[in-house]
Amino acid sequence: MRNRDVLLLEPGTPHDYATALLGLPWEFYWAHFLPRPFWLPWLQLPPAGPGLRALNIHNPGAYQRIESAFRRLLREIDGLDAGATFWPRMPLRRPSS
Numbered sequence: 001m002r003n004r005d006v007l008l009l010e011p012g013t014p015h016d017y018a019t020a021l022l023g024l025p026w027e028f029y030w031a032h033f034l035p036r037p038f039w040l041p042w043l044q045l046p047p048a049g050p051g052l053r054a055l056n057i058h059n060p061g062a063y064q065r066i067e068s069a070f071r072r073l074l075r076e077i078d079g080l081d082a083g084a085t086f087w088p089r090m091p092l093r094r095p096s097s
Contacts, residue, residue, distance in 0.1 A: 001028075004057045006066065008043055013051030029070040 001007065001017075009015055035043060048054035057063040 002056060004063045006045070006055045006057060007048070008045055008053040010051040010053070029067070029074075031070075031073070 043053070045053035045055045057066060
């Protein structure tokens with residue numbers, strides 16, 4: 001795993017992770033989700049191993065937007081009431097053709 005990598009694990013792929021060198025700090029965001037059918041074209045990243053897809057985000061602005069989206073998602077989830085549902089508050093649009 002490198003800085004600015006985006007990884008997708010395919011359903012059913014066993015996984016475990018740790019730092020390569022003990023004691024060095026690192027940070028990552030993760031989410032488990034069931035994709036809506038129209039998301040599937042967005043998720044076709046290059047294969048990186050059995051059950052693993054990866055893409056390195058070279059553009060710093062693009063990576064910053066992805067990281068900001070995860071931070072907003074975490075803030076949104078932290079603000080939910082115990083019985084609230086997340087999806088009505090985070091509409092996702094179909095890709096335009």
